[in-house]
Amino acid sequence: MPVKLLKPADEAYQYPLLIKQLLLSSERYGANNEIVGGNNGKRYSYAEFNQRVQRLANMLTEQGVKQGDVVAVLDWDTPRYLECFFAIPMLGAVLHTVNVRLAPEQIVYTMNHAEDKVVLAHDDFLPLLAKVKHELVTVEKYIQLSDSDTPAEPALATVGEYERLLAAALPEFDFPDFDENAIATTFYTTGTTGNPKGVYFSHRQLVLHTLTLAATTSMNDNMQLMQASSVYMPITPMFHVHAWGVPYVATMMGLKQVYPGRYEPATLLQLFVREKVTFSHCVPTILQMVLSSEKAQAIDFSGWQVLIGGSALTAGLADAALARGIQVYTGYGMSETCPLLSTTWLPLEASDFDQQRQVQERIKTGRPVPLVNMRIIDNNGRFLPHDGEAMGEVVVRTPWLTQGYLNEPEKSAELWANGWMHTGDVGTIDSNYTLQIRDRIKDVIKTGGEWISSLDLENLISQHPDIELTAVVGLPDTEWGERPHAMLTVKADAAVDREQVADHLQQFIEAGLIEKWAIPDSVTVVAExxxxxxxxxxxxLIRKQLQTAN
Structure with missing residues (x-):
């Protein structure tokens, strides 16, 4: 018997899952909260923010932006960028968040590949665009983004400066309904070879991701990241996977939001103290940079919750953060997954754990969030048991995964082989559904027929009291195939060599956590x-530098 389909009345409203629906609740819950710009010190109420979104929509429409057009943004993390997160896709256009840290030739490639029509660019990036303007074959217009009330003459011809154009635009815009499967955003992920690959997400995907992220960050008693009283400041670039999608959640909830502009330790710390920030997210190297700052030594970080992703959170960094009062947690995902797949899941009794047990729980890759179906497979594509021992590639299904790489059908087919998205990560899943990533497939060190997890080694080495950060890679070896090498940064006035690393790892060999052949053959101490x-x-890049040096 066929399934029964919903047959709505002709008069019923067919509610599409569009980004504009996320704005409905922002003023209800955030009427007394502000959106703060660390770049220029300006503050906006949610009523002002919503009006600015409508002005931006009118301004872009006046510049000829239509449904399906691609609008690129090159900016630091600002309230302007948040306005673009909403206004551009709400028009039915596509927001291209350009990775401003790519090499110039890669920026040109991504902008041409995405077919950008209108570009909003910060003063800092206009000189670059002026140099490559003749190579940007689809761009028709540029709009200047400036942090100054008296903007300097732009480095290339623009149709005007953002704030002045916004002020001249009408404050009301009737955003249309359209198919929820329309593409809302696109950006580019860099791989190990070739040009960056374009990923894209629909309105439906972003709304579902937002709702699930909102639930995930509040459903665990010991991980209440976003509540009505929270103050949110991203330390993940807004061009990178929509700052992990958190700005959409924070706006839907009407939270106070703080956008720091360009990431500088002194500015981040100043904003943290002044605005009473309670929740941020970043990669481990950024947290280490903040903790290592001289100004950070006098700051009380109690009450700051930080979600770590992008790279593995090591025990050493987690221990250092907890010691300073920072509650750290792990999140897992990738550009292709929008990005949320799993997070730390602390048991109810976790508040009674000692710090060592806290660290071990918080560095786990975590449990899949609602609506995520996660499995591990062997080299033949067969599902492996969830026993915490079997190790295989992590594959996933969930409603918010990119459906492919933009205009790259062969790579898209590889990504979605056999109907599951392939992450390229090797991991285990235990009987409690807890995922532990062991390594990237390309980063596993293959030595003498045995596999060594570079992440496991990094985690253990990081617990040395004089080591700040570590990266372990495999280098070619004529006898063993590959041997591990450790690159380290160490604390001020500390001296660490290969023998000290080996002595430190001996305790873990005796505990049965690693084998003796996992000890790195060589160690390099670097400034960064x-x-x-x-x-x-x-x-x-580390492998390339080390192989060149040798």
Missing amino acids: IPRTSVGKIDKK
Whole structure:
């Protein structure tokens, strides 16, 4: 017997899941809250913010933006960017969040590949665009974004400055209904080879992701990240997976939001203290940068909750954060997954745990969030048991996964082989559904027929009292195939060498956590570990640098 389909009355309103629906509740709950710009000190009520979104829609319409057009944004983290998160897709256009930390030739590639029509660019990026303007084949107009009330002459011809154009636009706009499967956003993820790949997300996907993220950050008694009293400040670039989608949640809930502009430790710390920030998210290297800042030593971080993603949260960093009063948690996902897949899940009795047990719980990759179906598979695509021991590639299904790579059908087919999205991560899942990522497939160190997890080694090395950050990679070896190498940053006035690392790891060998052949053959101490454009440790570049040096 066929399934029965819903047959609504002709008069019934067919409610599409569109980003504009997320704005409905912002003024209800956030009437007394502000959206703060650390870049220029300006503050907006939610009523003002909603009006600015409508002005932006009118302004873009006057510039010829229509449904289906792609509008690019090159900006730091500002309230302007948040306005673009809403106004551009609510018009039916596509928001392209350009990764401003890519090399110039890659920025050109992504803007041409996305077919950007109108570009909103901060003063800092206009000189770059002026140099490559002749290479941008689809761009028709530029709009200047300035933090100054008296903007300087732009480096290339624009149709005007954002605030002045906004002030001249009408304050009301009737956003249309359209198909919820319309593309709302696109951005580019960098891989190990070739050009960046474009991923894209629909209104329906972003709304479902927002609702699930809102539930996930408040459903665990010991991880109440976003509530009515929360003050949110992102430390993940807004060009990177919509700042993990959190701005959509914070706006829907009407929370006080603080946008720091360009990330500088002194500014972040000043805003944290002045605005009484309670929740942020970032990659581990950013948290380490904040903790290592000289100004941070005098700050009481009690009450700050930080969700860590992008790279593994090590025991050493988690321990250092907890010691300073920062409640850290792990989140897992990737650009292709919008990004939320799993988070830390602390048991009800977790508040009674000692710090060592707290650390161990918080660094786990976590349990899949609602609506996520997660499995692990072997090399033949067969499902493996959830026993905490079997290790395989993590594959997922959930409503908010990108449906492919923009205009790249072959890579899209690889991503979605056999109807599951392939993450490229190797992990285990235990009987309590807790995922533990062991490594990226490309980063597992294969030595003498055995596999060594670079993440496990990093986690153990990070617990050395003089080590701040570590990255472990495999280097070619004629006898063993590959051998581990550790790159370290250490605390001021500390000296760490290979022998000290080996002595430190001996305790974990005796405890049965690693084998003796996992001890790195070599160690390099550096001032800064190479990072990607979004702040993650760049192991591809590390391997290249080390192999060149040798």
